[in-house]
Amino acid sequence: MRPLTVMIDNDQRLREIQRLRAAAEADRESLLVRLGKTSLSSETIIGVDGGLRAVMQRVAQVAPTNASALILGETGSGKEVIARAIHERSHRHDGPFIRVNCGALPSELIDSELFGHEKGSFTGASNARRGWFERADGGTLFLDEIGELPLAAQVRLLRVLQDGVLQRVGSENQIEVDVRVIAATHRDLPRMVQSGEFREDLWYRLAVFPIILPALHERIEDIEALAQYFIERAARRLGVPTPPLHRQEIRQLSDYSWPGNIRELGAVLERAVILGHGRYLDLDAALGVQLLNPVKNSHRASPEINEKTTVESLDIIISAHLKHALTQTYGKVDGPGGAAKLLSLNPNTLRGKLRRYRIDPAKYRHR
CATH class of the missing domain: 3.40.50.300 (P-loop containing nucleotide triphosphate hydrolases)
Structure with missing residues (x-):
């Protein structure tokens, strides 16, 4: 006890x-x-x-x-x-x-x-x-x-x-x-x-x-201005040059569904600035290619895929992504070296997602 x-x-x-x-x-x-x-x-x-x-x-x-x-x-x-x-x-x-x-x-x-x-x-x-x-x-x-x-x-x-x-x-x-x-x-x-x-x-x-x-997906016209703001803010925080934002990257950001809304956008772009060392935006790595909407980003997507199938598939992918982060951090959620830091999420937000997907961090602590 x-x-x-x-x-x-x-x-x-x-x-x-x-x-x-x-x-x-x-x-x-x-x-x-x-x-x-x-x-x-x-x-x-x-x-x-x-x-x-x-x-x-x-x-x-x-x-x-x-x-x-x-x-x-x-x-x-x-x-x-x-x-x-x-x-x-x-x-x-x-x-x-x-x-x-x-x-x-x-x-x-x-x-x-x-x-x-x-x-x-x-x-x-x-x-x-x-x-x-x-x-x-x-x-x-x-x-x-x-x-x-x-x-x-x-x-x-x-x-x-x-x-x-x-x-x-x-x-x-x-x-x-x-x-x-x-x-x-x-x-x-x-x-x-x-x-x-x-x-x-x-x-x-x-x-x-x-x-x-x-929600952010209802304000697509604001994506470019929001992205530029978060990129400049991240560069100032990190003390690196401000990387350029290209048309293709704006389209890529606009195609994503943003379930975490503006908070997620800020986290993704800060991660992209870090991964690109301030010289460019490593947006593919920051988003995770597996998290992109399969209907909008796969040229070989089946026309028979319906909205329900897309949402279920995305849930499976997000769950796998969270499990991968816990594997990398040996089940640690909060603090230095924790999954919340790795994913650029508020610890309480991450815990909510873990409850939603019924993931127990304790299972990853002794791997």
């Missing part, structure tokens, strides 16, 4: 370090904004005159108000960028912008994370702590993956949204907060409301102004 105890203890310590780091980063960014300095996390929005034209029109409409907004879109499609755009165009732009990933909050600590706690309110609460709502006072709180929030937490969130007051865990005092909430999810919230997984009253409160974010 001792190895299991050590593993649980290490996991709890890691979560605490990650929480403290997130809190410190939020406070640092808030201070930068209040000092009038540019936030390091602000991102360029590409496609304002292309595939995001309708989205940016919605942003311009809702930003000057205090209304809640709900951003709906696939994972990796840029929901946080749009949330920041709303904040920066609002009268709250001098206040903090704080992002909370609801899916990453441990269920037993959700109240403490969102609303704070008093010293001694539970085991491990050695000091009083402000929650994310208090930290976002006067600014914007971005609740990413709101669909992952448990029902009990949804009730308490609704009260804060309605009344503008909260109570820290272990306290009877009410604290007033002035926070604008922007929520986002890749899940089908209306279906979750019907099935009882998401509160209907919270849905109406959050979806005052919904914004639907298109």
